Amino acid sequence: MTPIISLPKAKRPREKLRQQGVESLDLIELVALILRTGSLHQDVLCLSERVVDLLRKGEWNLSSLLSIEGIGEGKASELLAALYLRDAVEAVQESPFLITPQAVYDACRDLLDKPQEHLVVFFLSSRNQEISREIVSIGTASASLLHPREIFRPAILHNASTVLLAHNHPSGDPSPSLADRNVTRQIMQAGREIDIQLIDHVVCGKDGYVSLRNTAPELFL
Helix, strand or coil, X not given: CCCHHHCCHHHCHHHHHXXXXXXXXXXXXXXXXXXXXXXXXXXXXXXXXXXXXXXXXXXXXXXXXXXXXXXXXXXXXXXXXXXXXXXXXXXXXXXXXXXXXXXXXXXXXXXXXXXXXXXXXXXXXXXXXXXXXXXXXXXXCCCCCCCCHHHHHHHHHCCCCEEEEEEECCCCCCCCCHHHHHHHHHHHHHHHHHXXXXXXXXXXXXXXXXXXXXXXXXXXX
């Protein structure tokens, strides 16, 4: 590997990125940009080549990186963070944050034309990021028919921190019924016992939506 100091300026990774775009860089050059500097005995491109060798062997972990002379914990941590950054960004883009009732309503628009009520559970991370959405009941949901295990068994399997309920009213009127309130209270109480919080129950209709947390906060106490 030619030392970076011997390369024409236009062929150095930072300059190539500036002039030709990041897609012009090969893997060694990308790693060199993250490392920024070499070690006492190795140029940054040579050091990057050793890092890439580990990657090709599938040994991309902290202990393997630290085994390379010139890679300390700081550089190793930055390399690992860079490796997983794209996956993390894609996960955020693909899994929306369900923070507001409007966001829940937007995520349930596919239910608005259904002729029957569909009760949906959103399984969420600790940051209210959607892990999964599942329909757990079709037809009129009531506390007497819906068992908490239908919600909390998959919540545990998904390692969810919180759950959020939503269902459609085929009439188009999102006003919560007594059954809606009873289901909310039942699930809230059951979740408290296993430390998985119900954060809202949103009733959706063509005429809009109603958040039970906003309109009946006593159900969540």
